[in-house]
Amino acid sequence: MTRLPHWAAQSVAAARVVLVLTLLVGLAYPLLMTAAAHVPGLRHSAQGSLVTGADGRTAGSSLIGQSFTDAKGNPIKTYFQSRPSNAGTGYDATASGAGNQGAESVVDTPGKQSLLTQVCARSKAVGELEHVDGSRPYCTAGGVGAVLGITYDGGTSGRVTNAVSLNQACPAKPFLSSYQGVTVTCAKPGADYSATVTVPIRGNAPAHPVVPADAVTASGSGLDPDISPAYAELQAPRVARKRGTSEASIQKLIKKYTTGRALDVLGEPTVNVVELNLALDRTYQNPKQGA
Amino acid sequence: MAAWIQATIVIAVVVGLHVPLGDYMARMLDGGRHWRGEKALYRLCGINPDKEQTWRHYLVALLAFSAMSIAALFVLFTLQGPLPWSLGHAGMPWQLALHTAVSFTTNTSWQNYAGESTTGHLAVMAGLGTQAFASGAVGICAALALIRGLVRRSTTDLGNFWVDLIRTIFRVMLPLAVVSGLVLIALGVEQNLGAAHTVTTVAGGHQTLIGGPAGSWEPLKLFSGDGGGIFNANSAHPYENPSAWTNTIEIVLMLLIPTAFIRTYGRMIGSLKQSWTLLAVVGILFGLLLAAGSLAQSAHTGTVTAAVGGQTEGTETRFGVPGSTLFGISATGSADGAANASYDSFSSLGGGVLMAAMMLGEIAPGGTGSGLYGLLMAVMIAVFIGGLMIGRTPEYLRKRIGFAEMRYVVLYALVAPTAILACSAIAVALPQGRSSMGNAGPHGLSELIYAYTSNVNSNGSAMAGFNGATDFHNLLMVAAMLIGRYVPIVFVLALAGRLAIQQPGVVTVGTLRAHGVNFVVLATGAALVLALLNFLPALSLGPLAEGLY
Numbered sequence: 036m037t038r039l040p041h042w043a044a045q046s047v048a049a050a051r052v053v054l055v056l057t058l059l060v061g062l063a064y065p066l067l068m069t070a071a072a073h074v075p076g077l078r079h080s081a082q083g084s085l086v087t088g089a090d091g092r093t094a095g096s097s098l099i100g101q102s103f104t105d106a107k108g109n110p111i112k113t114y115f116q117s118r119p120s121n122a123g124t125g126y127d128a129t130a131s132g133a134g135n136q137g138a139e140s141v142v143d144t145p146g147k148q149s150l151l152t153q154v155c156a157r158s159k160a161v162g163e164l165e166h167v168d169g170s171r172p173y174c175t176a177g178g179v180g181a182v183l184g185i186t187y188d189g190g191t192s193g194r195v196t197n198a199v200s201l202n203q204a205c206p207a208k209p210f211l212s213s214y215q216g217v218t219v220t221c222a223k224p225g226a227d228y229s230a231t232v233t234v235p236i237r238g239n240a241p242a243h244p245v246v247p248a249d250a251v252t253a254s255g256s257g258l259d260p261d262i263s264p265a266y267a268e269l270q271a272p273r274v275a276r277k278r279g280t281s282e283a284s285i286q287k288l289i290k291k292y293t294t295g296r297a298l299d300v301l302g303e304p305t306v307n308v309v310e311l312n313l314a315l316d317r318t319y320q321n322p323k324q325g326a
Numbered sequence: 327m328a329a330w331i332q333a334t335i336v337i338a339v340v341v342g343l344h345v346p347l348g349d350y351m352a353r354m355l356d357g358g359r360h361w362r363g364e365k366a367l368y369r370l371c372g373i374n375p376d377k378e379q380t381w382r383h384y385l386v387a388l389l390a391f392s393a394m395s396i397a398a399l400f401v402l403f404t405l406q407g408p409l410p411w412s413l414g415h416a417g418m419p420w421q422l423a424l425h426t427a428v429s430f431t432t433n434t435s436w437q438n439y440a441g442e443s444t445t446g447h448l449a450v451m452a453g454l455g456t457q458a459f460a461s462g463a464v465g466i467c468a469a470l471a472l473i474r475g476l477v478r479r480s481t482t483d484l485g486n487f488w489v490d491l492i493r494t495i496f497r498v499m500l501p502l503a504v505v506s507g508l509v510l511i512a513l514g515v516e517q518n519l520g521a522a523h524t525v526t527t528v529a530g531g532h533q534t535l536i537g538g539p540a541g542s543w544e545p546l547k548l549f550s551g552d553g554g555g556i557f558n559a560n561s562a563h564p565y566e567n568p569s570a571w572t573n574t575i576e577i578v579l580m581l582l583i584p585t586a587f588i589r590t591y592g593r594m595i596g597s598l599k600q601s602w603t604l605l606a607v608v609g610i611l612f613g614l615l616l617a618a619g620s621l622a623q624s625a626h627t628g629t630v631t632a633a634v635g636g637q638t639e640g641t642e643t644r645f646g647v648p649g650s651t652l653f654g655i656s657a658t659g660s661a662d663g664a665a666n667a668s669y670d671s672f673s674s675l676g677g678g679v680l681m682a683a684m685m686l687g688e689i690a691p692g693g694t695g696s697g698l699y700g701l702l703m704a705v706m707i708a709v710f711i712g713g714l715m716i717g718r719t720p721e722y723l724r725k726r727i728g729f730a731e732m733r734y735v736v737l738y739a740l741v742a743p744t745a746i747l748a749c750s751a752i753a754v755a756l757p758q759g760r761s762s763m764g765n766a767g768p769h770g771l772s773e774l775i776y777a778y779t780s781n782v783n784s785n786g787s788a789m790a791g792f793n794g795a796t797d798f799h800n801l802l803m804v805a806a807m808l809i810g811r812y813v814p815i816v817f818v819l820a821l822a823g824r825l826a827i828q829q830p831g832v833v834t835v836g837t838l839r840a841h842g843v844n845f846v847v848l849a850t851g852a853a854l855v856l857a858l859l860n861f862l863p864a865l866s867l868g869p870l871a872e873g874l875y
Contacts, residue, residue, distance in 0.1 A: 042386050049390040051371035052488065053398050053456075060495060061456035065542035068507055072517040072541060077508070081517040083535060083565065093525050095533055098514060098564035103529045111529055118643070122559075129442055129522065129534050131559035133640045133668035135791030137677075137769040138628025139872055144766075150630050150639060150671075173633040180633075235629045244635060252639040255562030255650070255667040261643040294644075300331040302570020303646030312528050 086309065089316045097310050100260040102126045110164055113277045113321055114312045115262070115270050118249050119157055122257025133255045141173075141182045141235055142228075143202045151180035151235070152202055157251040158244065165269050170240040171251070175210035179203060181238055183214055184222075184231030191232055201228055211236060245269070261305035264293055278319040288314055329648030333616060336574060336652065340581045341605075347582065348589020348601075354497040355470060355490065356594050364492055371488070378483035381823030384471050385816060387487035388464060392431055392812070395457055399427035402453045403445075411447035413521055418444065425800040430454050432811035433461035433693060435547075435554030435663060435786035436777075436803065438795040442536050442557050447519050450556055451539055455546060459503075462550030462583070463494035465695030468815045469587065472699050473594050475822030476723050479830050484822055498583075499550065506545040506579060513575075514568035517541030540565050548579035551693035553663030553786040561653065561666040562642055573645050573666060577653055580662040584691035587698050595723060603841040604701055607849045611690035615683045616655045622675035623651045627873060631673055640668025651676065654787075658683035661693030663786030670764065670773065670789035677772060677789060678869025684779045684787075685861040686853060687742060693784060699818045706735045707856070708849040709840060718836040725825050734821040741813045742782050743860035749778040749806045750864065758798040764791025772868035777803075782810030 039047070072081035079085075088094030095101055102125045103114035110116050123130035136150035143149045148156075155171060159178030162169015175181045179202040186197040198219045200209040205221040213219060214234075222228065247265040267289045275282040292311040295304050315321070360368070360375055368375045379387065402409075403423040407416045418426065422438055429436050430453070439445070445454070467490040474484050511517045520537030527533050538556050544566060547553055557563040567573055588608065592601025623637050624647070631637055641650045650667035657664045658680045669680055683690065689700040710727050713720025720727040727735075753759030753774055763770030773792035780787055781803045788794070794803060839845060 041383065042390065045383075045387050045390040046394065048371050048373050048488065049387070049394040052373075052391060052491070053394045053460075055367060055371060056460055056495070057398065057452050057456045060459045060500060061452035064500065064503065065451040065455060065539045068504070068511075068542040069517055069519055069539060071508065072511050077511050077517075080514045080568075081511050081541065082520075083516045083518065083537065084514055084568070085535075088526070088528060094528050095525050096535055096564075098568050099533070099535060100564075101527045101529065101533060102531060104531075114529055126533065128536060130440065131442065131557050131563050132440070133559065133562070133671065133790065135640070135668050135670035135764055135789065136630075137670060137765045137772075137791075137872070138630045138637075138639075138673050139767065139769055140765055141629050142766070151633055154630060154633050154639075171633050171635075173629055237632075242635070248634045248636040248638040249643055252634055252641075254642050255640045255665070256557075256559035256564060256642060258559070258564055259642050259644075260564060263643055296328060297570040297574070298335075300328040300335065301574050302332075302644050302649050305643050309528060316528065 086313060088313065094313065095309060097307060098260055099128050099309070100126050100258050101309055103308070103312060112164070112273060114315065115267060115274060115308050117308045118259050118262055119153070119251070119253040120257040120259070121253045126258060128258060131256045131258055133257065134253050141180050142233060143180070149180055149202070151182070154251045155179055158246045161246045161250050165273055167245045167269065169246055171244045171246070172237050172240045172242065173235045174238065174240065175203070177203070177207070177210070181210050181236040183211070183219065183234045183236060184228040185214070185234050186231050199228055199231065201233070260307055260309050262308055264289070264304050264306055267293070267306040267311070274315070278315065278321075280319055288318065329620065332574070332648060333652050336577050336581075339578050340585050343578070343582060344586040344589050347586035349593060351498055351586060351590040352593030355466070355493050355590065360489075364496065367492060368488065373488045375486055375489045377486060379486055380482045381471065381484055381819045384484050384487050385819045388467060388815065389812065391460075391487070391491070392464065395431040395460060396427045399430060399453050399457060400424060402449060403427060406446060406449050409448050411519065412449075413446040415444055415446050421797050421800040422795065425804055428804045428807050429786070430457040430552070430554065431461055432784055432807045433465060433551050433661065433696070434781060434784045434807045434811070435552045436781055436788060436794065436807070437554050438800055440558035441555050447539060450543060454554060455543060458546035458550045458552040459495045459499050460491070462552065462694040463491050463499065465551065465693050466494045466587065467491055467695065468818050469695035469698045472702060472818050472822040473591055475825035476725060477595055478826045479828070481826050482823065484819070484826060502549060503542070503545040506549070506575065507541050510544050510572055510575065511541035513572045515541045515544055515572060516565045538565070544576065545579060547664060548576050548662060549583050549694070551584070551661045551696070551784070553657065555664070561664045562668070567666055570644055570649065573649055573653065576664070576666070577656045580656045580660045580664065581691060583694045584660050584697040587695065588691065588701070591698055599841045603846055604705070606846045607853070608689065608691045608701065610846070610850050611686060611853065612655070612659050615659055615679060615690060616652065619651050619655045619676055619679040620648065622673050622679055622873070623647055627675070628673050637673055637676070640671030642666065654680050655683060657787055658785060659690040661688040661696060661784050663780060665787050668790060669787060670791040674769065674772075674869050674873030677776070678865055678873065680787070681772070681776050681779055681865065681869065682857070682861070684783045684785050685746070686857045688783050688785065689853060696784065703735050703738050704853040704856070705840065705849050706731070707739065708845070708852040709838060710735070711852060712838045712845070712848050716836065716838060718838065721831055721837050722840055724830045724833060725828050726831055731821060731824055734817045734824065738814050738817040738821070739856065741817070742810060745782045745806055745809045746775075746779050747864060749782065749802055750775050753778065753799070753802060756798070758796065759802070762793040762796060762799055764793060768868050768872040772872065775864055775868050778806055781806040784811050
């Protein structure tokens, strides 16, 4: 009998251990857990916390957010709206994910809106939908990022020689007529402004905008089922109007689907939009065509 | 206010649980009888569990096991298509399969793919699941060998790798996985083997929901230092992390084993004074990171942050910004690397703190096992410097820390910084490296440095705007992960062998006391200064340039 060298003998043992572990902790463990998850008490959540619609069929999951928009992507006004989503074209549960843009993503490039412009556009749209002021700091009235590309005679400092509103393509009228005495121009499509100094302009929007933060930012998963109580509050008058009921009764429903912080300190208060809208459909007529 | 109480609760629970778990691990992992089932398992695999190994033999076994693990995963991922539970997903191309195999075997779990569109249930359970257990246990094994080197006298025996591996998995990890898995399922995590099914939504649209064994996966992902997701969104996905409760439990699970293992160390060396000292060092470092991260996240410095009025982009409503920050610091301070938010959309300085947490060398509290050996290396450096300052031969636990020992410590300490900076430099220098940045300017550089810091340090978290799914990054990351995981382990085991053969020294009045307030300050300072010297230039070009301009 020939003896294997030490490393080879250990490799044979290693291969066996990998195989045994795969069978025991790679297969037996998750399969037994799956079997155990069928007991009452675990079964509902193990199956994905599915919810039933008014017609008795599965209408999704209370944990996975949904879009409440029509085929064109416009909000259906009889429903509470979810947060913006970066999962696929919006709440696509086969493509979870975030936008992954940083806090200094402020200049639009061809084919890719900056995070700032996305925020500004959403704020404007929500403001119009709910009939409130949608203005935000660093946003133009038109709903793009208020950002100038400045050229100085001394490179990055000195006298301003040129000022371009980077996110407003010509022939748009710049949000600011002049910057330090220099007339602001619109951005020529295709021109390269990468050598200019990027200067975001604060503007005079209130520091605490009317449209809440969660209404203008996307979640980490793109599948967030919740909105903040503030955003639900903002939408209540519109939903009440469209459903032909009083605001007070809608407020009551919001309260029912609001979850406070766990133990008063863990996480944040939330309103589950999927459950809230399901309850709306159960409680009130849904004039869907009235969207 | 709620944010600080939330953090305090998490820390209190971890510290509270670390005592019984650490004591249990010491009883289970060090000596004692083999269980009957274990004996059968050793026989089946042709292993003599009572044969002690020298450091070289221990290393050979560890590397052989890792090599076989990589091979098994590679085969599973490339051949996935025709196997059961593939959900119709084809096998991965070889570059991605190699990256993923190395990633999960090295306990990194950086993913250059989206889980829901790439891996079926078999790949998740038998592939990722097996290695989540095993790769975490390998870290514990290396740490156990180092502890034995410190405890034992005049011997070359450091224990048996196979026994350490099997005991860690079956006595510690598996029971913890079953218990915490069932709790998470009860709280809403899904656990089924269903395929994707399409439903008509409330508003009459269509949505395709994806089943998966998330409940059995989550505990492994969190407590083993693995951190990879079944879904692309990782712990931000409501099926992986459905509520503030599960979020809190997940954070505790990430910190639990690395913290408890410090206690195990104290038990094994017979000095709980030592383990409390190390816990103090870890606590200070974690506290500093958490304070810095929380301040950076709540001070609205960025342009978009100011426009929004908060750091909510990329965070889930149910966790909030504080819940995401605490998760992020815990995922990078431990070597876990899970994510419940988009770290790419953290504030510039907040993202910088996550990077700094990894650059500290994953010691606050670090990975399973790797956290402790990283911490002991920082301690040796502190002992050496402290010994020189008072003019005595540096000693630790009555072992001399002389030239030969320090050589291994210094080599260990150089691996990660060298690999991180070299890989980042290569990637920045080449167009195929740069083109993967998802953001412009300094933030793009932050993404790239984050990527290689995460890969070398076996963390696995990402600023996910960075596109690692190119041949160039797949292969450079494979090199980064292999170097970052196994080269340090070689030095750890070599040091263990070197310490074990020493005769015990004599404690004299001149010996530096390796506990107490002075030593805590010295060790914490040593860890911080080393990290700052290594990484401050890189950090100043990325997150500092973006956040402070």
